[in-house]
Amino acid sequence: MTHNKSQERFVNPYNFVPLEEKCERQEFKQGTLTGYLECTLETLTPLFIPNTSYNHALHKEKEPKDGDHLSYNFYSYENLSHSGVKKDALYRPVIPGSEIRGAIRSVFEAAFNGCLSQVNQNKTLHRRSMQPKKPALLRKTQNGWEIKECYRIILNTDPRNKNKIGKYGTFIDIKKLKEGQVLYFSEMNKHKKRPTIKHIITDEIKPKKGFWKTGYVHIGEPCDTKYHESLFVPKNNKVWELIDNQEIELLKKVLDKYNMNNKDDNEHAGYKEYRKIFYNLMDREPIEEEKDIFIPVYYSEIKNEKRFFSPAMLSQEVFNNTVGDLLRENGGYQPCESRDLVCPSCALFGLISKQTGQSLASRIRFADATITDTNDIYMKPIVLDELGEPKPGTVEFYTIMPDGLKGKQKKYWTYDYTKEGSKSFDLDPKKLRVRGRKFYWHHEPKYLENSKLKRMRQRIRPLKDGATFTFRVYFEQIAEDELKQLQWALDFNDLSSAHKIGRGKPLGFGSVKVTIKKLMLRQIDKNSGSWILKDQSIEKYRMEHSTKSMENVLKITRFENGLEDKISYPKVTPTDYAKSKPNDAASHQWFNKNSNNRKDFSQVLPTIEEELDEKDKRNKWLKVLKK
Structure with missing residues (x-):
């Protein structure tokens, strides 16, 4: 395999919104606003959320029903494991509130300097060394x-x-x-x-x-x-x-x-x-x-x-340093641990700390999203191609190059050490920064129509783009600034940005647009003295300023980004297709070659800004490697 880069460019399916210098935590305080936001959710690309009550719902005749061959119907309230239930029927689709909540919290954390609440601090970091x-x-x-x-x-x-x-x-x-x-x-x-x-x-x-x-x-x-x-x-x-x-x-x-x-x-x-x-x-x-x-x-x-x-x-x-070590040493972005001192995200969404056993109740609740029109909303069953699991061991994508290596001809590092020539040196976690929060680019979905089930391939029935749902976000005793932040995390104050939910996000599935239709606030009726819900204008509670973090979120969540035809997993192009094998073009081959036998990284993940720059940053773009 040669180490030369071809001229063919590709854009990795995900990138990172950078962290700020420090995660700001404050004493928890309640606000005075209680009510709900009524929203619509429209699918911009096909969407799939599995009904996991039965994992062989869309099997064809003679396909093995084992743990390696899986097929799923779309999520609904129907329990498909019951005998007598038709497993592959077109049931009324539902989007669980938890699915929407996760996407909104990710945007909220990135835009408003929250902690990385979902990070497993003690997860073992590892990388295959050649x-x-x-x-x-x-x-x-x-x-x-x-x-x-x-x-x-x-x-x-x-x-x-x-x-x-x-x-x-x-x-x-x-x-x-x-x-x-x-x-x-x-x-x-x-x-x-x-x-x-x-x-x-x-x-x-x-x-x-x-x-x-x-x-x-x-x-x-x-x-x-x-x-x-x-x-x-x-x-x-x-x-x-x-x-x-x-x-x-x-x-x-x-x-x-x-x-x-x-x-x-x-x-x-x-x-x-x-x-x-x-x-x-x-x-x-x-x-x-x-x-x-x-x-x-x-x-x-x-x-x-x-x-x-x-x-x-x-x-x-397997490395000594963990993600938790890096987050603690670089701005304190580890998950919040105390109910008395919380980041903006945990203050609103709540927290449960495995480290201290403390918890803080959420002050918002996402209801399930229900479909508004069930006419012709389903695609025919398709097969999702193999999806790679997160590999934070690929430091050239998940971390920023340590300062001590900048300017050197050979650049190679892990979570524990750096290399200069043939010598290795311990790496202080203070000198290594994680890139930030992961987000997926929007692009046209990629799938297989008539493929057989395999160990890493699943048959699914997605919803078409254009399907519309409604849902509510209930809130209790939040401050005015928190309501403005929640509004921004829902609709971005921008018609061109969209969220990602569901399965198959790296393949282009799950792009959805959320629109706020109504704001209802609880008030005291002056005549009766009782609580009433009153319609309010959402415009009063919109964000009027923008930060660098908010701008980075907008860049990667823009639905039409100009990168749609370039997005793919890292890939290798065989120089001799006649003698090539399927494994020769697999993503891990690109990473193996890119590390050049642990001497240096030929390419590192560009920033969001570098990916979108069509002129000055072309030398930063990722290129397909040849075999």
Whole structure:
């Protein structure tokens, strides 16, 4: 794969509204306004919200009804799991109030400097590293965890070499090997750069005669074209070194991630045997006689400190720094934790803190949106193409380049370290900023009409564009400024901007326009002394000024943005289509190549402003990479 950029431009489906310098929190105060806003919601592109009561509603005959093949009808109040109910019927569609609430809160937070309320502060950040790691042995002693550097010999497990010596030496049956097993062997230097095994003994009794070396078996994940395993041989000139327990915790997280990714896959076992041995070591109280119980491990170095342990040479790296660390060190944008000191968003929408156990009730409520006209509102069932899950480990998209790297020719960083040439350096979280709040660009939807269901593809029945709903937003004891902010978060004071809700937002689905039709405020009747609801002009409660954050929100929420035909996931163009495979053009190939083997990032995500600039910022645009 070449590292040259083609001239073909693409726009990533999402971008970020930047954070301000600091999240301002104030003492919580109630206002005096109570009432509701009556609104309409119009679909500008097809919209889909699944009725999850039954996940095989639109299956065709003979399509498997299992957890990998899913199809959904649009959301309604009908429980499709009941027997006798027609699963694929055209029921009256409903948009849950919670769906609308989430979109409005996202805009409110971005426009009015709220915290990042939905962020999981303790979520493990990880990234696949294409830089080969070094082999070592790991053991647990009374002093703590220790490693010793090794060299690696490739074991020949190719059955085609059963009766001969292959390029990796003498054949050994994979069925006779197990993780961490001791082997005794003699080398032959047929290949100067790659020692190979001439004689090998698979039992654990070391021969009394002859010169035999000791190695430890490491078994990787299975692969159709894989015909070898590894033998880790301790280097005699290296000593055992103590390591920090934090690095062991990161290895545990790496193994747990492998297990989670492959928990239902028997072929790729998620290093189950390796995890079992590792957890046995973790639970074991070490005694002097047991310090020769080893487990093979790969590692990379930063400032000569051993870290980023993994069972694979090319593997995921799990980082020490979390999103919560970054938010706390950069303006305090972590979710609010106290009901007494809250950001503007939590003051209105409420909060529940997992950290402190405190909560604050919401002062607004979104009712479900009901359809106004049910004539010809549904599309025929279609299939959504694969949707990528959020990958905050891609720092070149989710974070801003650390100040210390600006101006340098080679620029590579993670959440824990930066690289300059071949050396790695710890990264202070104060020097790394998250880009902000994620928003999706509006564009024409992309879908498949007559495709078969696959593991990552789902059949759905969306609503057409042009469908109209009505809903209400109830509020209680809010201030006048809060009502103005809520109004702006609903309709932007701008006819050209729209929200995104529902499933398939990266593919262009879910663009909706909200319009405020009526404002009703509760007042005291002077004659009777009772509470009454009175119609008020919404114009009195419209925002009359704009901030930089509000302007950035308007830029990315504009429905006609001029980028519609350029929006797609990162992609790679094969230079030889005849020999290319489906995986060759997958999005992860672009990220793998863009990091240039962990030496530098060729491209980083442009800002919203840079994407919209047709002249001066073209050198910032993302380009398709060629394979």
